[in-house]
Amino acid sequence: MIAALFALFAAAPQQAAQDTARVKQGVDYRVEARLDETTNVLAGRARLRYTNHSGTALDTLYFHQYLNAFRPNSAWARRELQFGNRRFQDLGPEDHAFERFRRVEVDGRAVAPVYPGAPDSTVVAIPLPAPLAPGATATVRMDWDARLSTLPRRQGRRGRHFDFAHWYPRIAPFDRGGWQPHPLLPQGEFYGDFASYDVTLELPEDQVVAATGIPVEGDPGWRTGGQLPPPEALRRDAYPARPAEALGLLAGEAGAGRKRIRWRAEDVHHFAWNTSPTFRYDGVIRASLDDAGNATPLPSIHVLYEPSDTGWSGNVTRHTFNAVSWLQGIFGPYLWPQLTITSRAEGRGGTEYPMLVMNASPSEGLVVHETTHQWLHGMLANNEWKAGWLDEGFTSFITDWYFEEKGQADVWDQTMEGLAQVERRGLTQPVGLPGEAFRDPATYNAMTYDKASVIFRMLREMLGEDVFRRVLRTFYDRYKLQHVDEADFAAVAEEVSGRELDWFFRQWLHTTDTLDYGIGEVGTARLPDGRWRTTVEVLRLGRAWMPVQLQVGGTSRTLDSREPRQVVEVVTRERPREAVLDPRAVLLDLDRTNNRAAIR
Numbered sequence: 001m002i003a004a005l006f007a008l009f010a011a012a013p014q015q016a017a018q019d020t021a022r023v024k025q026g027v028d029y030r031v032e033a034r035l036d037e038t039t040n041v042l043a044g045r046a047r048l049r050y051t052n053h054s055g056t057a058l059d060t061l062y063f064h065q066y067l068n069a070f071r072p073n074s075a076w077a078r079r080e081l082q083f084g085n086r087r088f089q090d091l092g093p094e095d096h097a098f099e100r101f102r103r104v105e106v107d108g109r110a111v112a113p114v115y116p117g118a119p120d121s122t123v124v125a126i127p128l129p130a131p132l133a134p135g136a137t138a139t140v141r142m143d144w145d146a147r148l149s150t151l152p153r154r155q156g157r158r159g160r161h162f163d164f165a166h167w168y169p170r171i172a173p174f175d176r177g178g179w180q181p182h183p184l185l186p187q188g189e190f191y192g193d194f195a196s197y198d199v200t201l202e203l204p205e206d207q208v209v210a211a212t213g214i215p216v217e218g219d220p221g222w223r224t225g226g227q228l229p230p231p232e233a234l235r236r237d238a239y240p241a242r243p244a245e246a247l248g249l250l251a252g253e254a255g256a257g258r259k260r261i262r263w264r265a266e267d268v269h270h271f272a273w274n275t276s277p278t279f280r281y282d283g284v285i286r287a288s289l290d291d292a293g294n295a296t297p298l299p300s301i302h303v304l305y306e307p308s309d310t311g312w313s314g315n316v317t318r319h320t321f322n323a324v325s326w327l328q329g330i331f332g333p334y335l336w337p338q339l340t341i342t343s344r345a346e347g348r349g350g351t352e353y354p355m356l357v358m359n360a361s362p363s364e365g366l367v368v369h370e371t372t373h374q375w376l377h378g379m380l381a382n383n384e385w386k387a388g389w390l391d392e393g394f395t396s397f398i399t400d401w402y403f404e405e406k407g408q409a410d411v412w413d414q415t416m417e418g419l420a421q422v423e424r425r426g427l428t429q430p431v432g433l434p435g436e437a438f439r440d441p442a443t444y445n446a447m448t449y450d451k452a453s454v455i456f457r458m459l460r461e462m463l464g465e466d467v468f469r470r471v472l473r474t475f476y477d478r479y480k481l482q483h484v485d486e487a488d489f490a491a492v493a494e495e496v497s498g499r500e501l502d503w504f505f506r507q508w509l510h511t512t513d514t515l516d517y518g519i520g521e522v523g524t525a526r527l528p529d530g531r532w533r534t535t536v537e538v539l540r541l542g543r544a545w546m547p548v549q550l551q552v553g554g555t556s557r558t559l560d561s562r563e564p565r566q567v568v569e570v571v572t573r574e575r576p577r578e579a580v581l582d583p584r585a586v587l588l589d590l591d592r593t594n595n596r597a598a599i600r
């Protein structure tokens, strides 16, 4: 059944036309880095090969140095000041994060980095000695120092536990709209170009390490009963072998008490890692069998947690395994060789990186949410600061759907009631705004996560679950390992459903129009044949519109008139007691008290 659907929708004729403007730059990183725990500074050296697949010559390369958000005078710290939060503005010289170049060369010539947003230094421009023509490749060599902040926020350190969510100069994404450099701010997250990474890390020998990618050489320190996981779990052969390119930072052998681990990752838009000498390890190896009984390895799942983390042992691997299995049915295969869930220094929430999740708790909801991000943001890579709804709202919806399918019927109730209150109080802003345009973190969260999740649920209900599932599979099939945006998703939804949906995305993402259906007059009368004819006045009181279900007794009907007032007749065998609009409470209706009327 699934194979048939793929065949039907994989080769859509308009795909070529849509894709002409798509850009996928060539990004190849080789990195050597050494962590010095006496200073807590990571020294890095990278060789980046950047191939310009866009149609225009480039005179500048843009990079992100997002560790520089977590220090005084960053755009992040200044934004937090507006809300009375001084935590990063006041962070002292020993405690704040930094990421500083020591040297940058392009094609053998030294260049001086420029910080266009100074004093913020999360965006850096590297002027090229000569324009990079379409099809041409520039080789960038960089030396830098990086340190995490002692106050953890999406990165950080605590004792010997280091969360290197950001640590290297990461090339800014270049998409259909050109360069997309953007400072890191509290509202909105990440966006990146797909790349190939070959990273050698040198650390103290007792460190246990988790990372995006596969540990192709060296010992990551994972132990179960004193043993390294078996080769099927380590997957050292996941990529065709190739020797490590020596950059000279890690020349000779690692010294006494030190070790090196080489990691590789392909088709990921970020490389993150974290480490702690006290990490404990749980793992799951999976394989699928074909009809002839041949086993194919599926992504390994690794879980690393601190001894003080209660509830992790066994549970997180099980939740992750269940989530990956379910998500592969919703979208399509997990395309990378492993997925690691680790415990982080920051005490709340979680953050998603390709193949790696850093979580603060073993909660099943959190595991399912962050695992869903491997598809929605990881493999289907939207610009999270520009359209957070497309990964955060989508992911929140998928997570609720997961629990709905597990039998949790009331999973939506709290979100629906909370949002209706926000709508009634007029506190909404358009869901499609860029992250930093929301007036405060509470509104950003309510719109980007909650309202967007309800919008996806309304779409699922309106299209029907079968059609909606085909929309998701087609979206994945067509755009996996590529950048995606609203237009891509809307086009797939329209194509698969055969419906015009511009109005839906415009209304729900780009206006704050509210929806309020109500029942006016209701009456019923017996017909000569003994049945009952009920007349219901249906009022559309808000500016927004959606098809709405009207239930009269045991009969229900979908109303698709846009009239502010319509009178509907329903004939039933039995005398109906009640008329109800949107009986399953799917619509974001800001006043539900007028959705129900007794029939006397």
Ligand SMILES: [Zn+2]
Pocket: 369, 373, 391, 392, 395
């Ligand atoms: Zn999320």
